Amino acid sequence: MPKESDSKSLQEMARQLMRDLEVLTRQFLAGQRTWELSRSETALLRFLTDHGPSTMSDISNDLGLALSSTTGVVDAMVRRKLVERARPEVDRRTVIVALTRSGRTMHDHFLADRTALGVGMLEPLSPVERRKLLALFRKMANRD
Amino acid sequence: MPKESDSKSLQEMARQLMRDLEVLTRQFLAGQRTWELSRSETALLRFLTDHGPSTMSDISNDLGLALSSTTGVVDAMVRRKLVERARPEVDRRTVIVALTRSGRTMHDHFLADRTALGVGMLEPLSPVERRKLLALFRKMANRD
DNA sequence: TATTGTTATACTCTATAACTATA
DNA sequence: TATAGTTATAGAGTATAACAATA
Structure with a gap:
C-alpha cells in the first residue's frame, strides 16, 4: 500500500502524463495526412x-x-x-x-x-x- | 550520421511506437466518460x-x-x-x-x-x- | 422464419453565405 | 464602411426502422 506522499505524487504524475499524451496525440492526429x-x-x-x-x-x-x-x-x-x-x-x-x-x-x-x-x-x-x-x-x- | 542498421531499427521502433500509441490513445479516448x-x-x-x-x-x-x-x-x-x-x-x-x-x-x-x-x-x-x-x-x- | 445487407429517414457537427447590430 | 456575432442552409457521418433477397 503506497504512502500518502507517494499516492499524491502519482496523481500529479498522472495529470502530467495525460497532458503530454494529449500533446503527442494531437501531433499524431494533426500530422496524419488524410488522403481525403x-x-x-x-x-x-x-x-x-x-x-x-x-x-x-x-x-x-x-x-x-x-x-x-x-x-x-x-x-x-x-x-x-x-x-x-x-x-x-x-x-x-x-x-x-x-x-x-x-x-x-x-x-x-x-x-x-x-x-x-x-x-x-x-x-x-x-x-x-x-x-x-x-x-x-x-x-x-x-x-x- | 546513423549507420544503415541503426536507421532500419529506427523505422521499426517508429512503427511499434505508433501502434502502441494508438492502443494507449484508444484506451484514453474510450475510457473517457463523455458526460454527454x-x-x-x-x-x-x-x-x-x-x-x-x-x-x-x-x-x-x-x-x-x-x-x-x-x-x-x-x-x-x-x-x-x-x-x-x-x-x-x-x-x-x-x-x-x-x-x-x-x-x-x-x-x-x-x-x-x-x-x-x-x-x-x-x-x-x-x-x-x-x-x-x-x-x-x-x-x-x-x-x- | 431467420439472417444479411440496403434504403429511407433523421440527428449531430461542421461549414459558407447572407444578415443584423454596433462601432 | 468595418467588425462581431447570428441565422439560413447544406454536407458529412452516424443511427434506427422498414424493407428485400436469400437461407
Whole structure:
C-alpha cells in the first residue's frame, strides 16, 4: 500500500502524463495526412489489410458502426475504386468486400506516413532512451 | 550520421511506437466518460477554465471552428446552463462567454476522470519507471 | 422464419453565405 | 464602411426502422 506522499505524487504524475499524451496525440492526429479519407474509411483499409476480404457484418463489427453506416462507408470506397464488392455463391445473402490494388497502395502510403511521424517523435531521444520508451509503452499497453 | 542498421531499427521502433500509441490513445479516448458532452463542448469548458470569460471570436479561434459553429456549441452549453452569455457595455457587438458554477463543477469532474485514467496507465510501472516515462514524454512533446 | 445487407429517414457537427447590430 | 456575432442552409457521418433477397 503506497504512502500518502507517494499516492499524491502519482496523481500529479498522472495529470502530467495525460497532458503530454494529449500533446503527442494531437501531433499524431494533426500530422496524419488524410488522403481525403475519413476515420472510418482508414479503419476499413486497415481491417481489410489485416484480415483479407471480409463480410459487411465483420467490417461493421470491427469499425464499431451500424451495418447501415458501413454500407455508406463501403459505397464511398467502391466509388473511389479502393475496395470491391462480391456476392459469393456459397451464401448469396452475404457480401464480401476486398481491397483493390489501389486500396493496397493507399494503405501502404498510410503506413509510411505514420512511420515517418513516429520517427519524428523518436528523433529527440537517444537510442538508449528510445529502447527504454518502447519497453515502457509495451508494459503500459500490453496489460489485459 | 546513423549507420544503415541503426536507421532500419529506427523505422521499426517508429512503427511499434505508433501502434502502441494508438492502443494507449484508444484506451484514453474510450475510457473517457463523455458526460454527454461533445469534443468541442469539452474543449470549450477547458478553454474557459484556462482563460476565463472570453469572446466568441477567441473561443472560435481556440476550438478551431467557424464562428457560426461556435454559436451552436455555445447555444447548447447555455441551454444546459454550463456557460452564460453577456453583452459588455464597452463594445456591445461582442459577446462574453463565462463558465457557470455548474460548468466549473463539470470541468472538475472531467479532470478527475482524466487523472484516474492516467493513474491506471501508470499503475503497471514502478515508481522509477514512471519518472523515466514522464521525462521521456517531456523530451518528446516539448520540442518546438 | 431467420439472417444479411440496403434504403429511407433523421440527428449531430461542421461549414459558407447572407444578415443584423454596433462601432 | 468595418467588425462581431447570428441565422439560413447544406454536407458529412452516424443511427434506427422498414424493407428485400436469400437461407
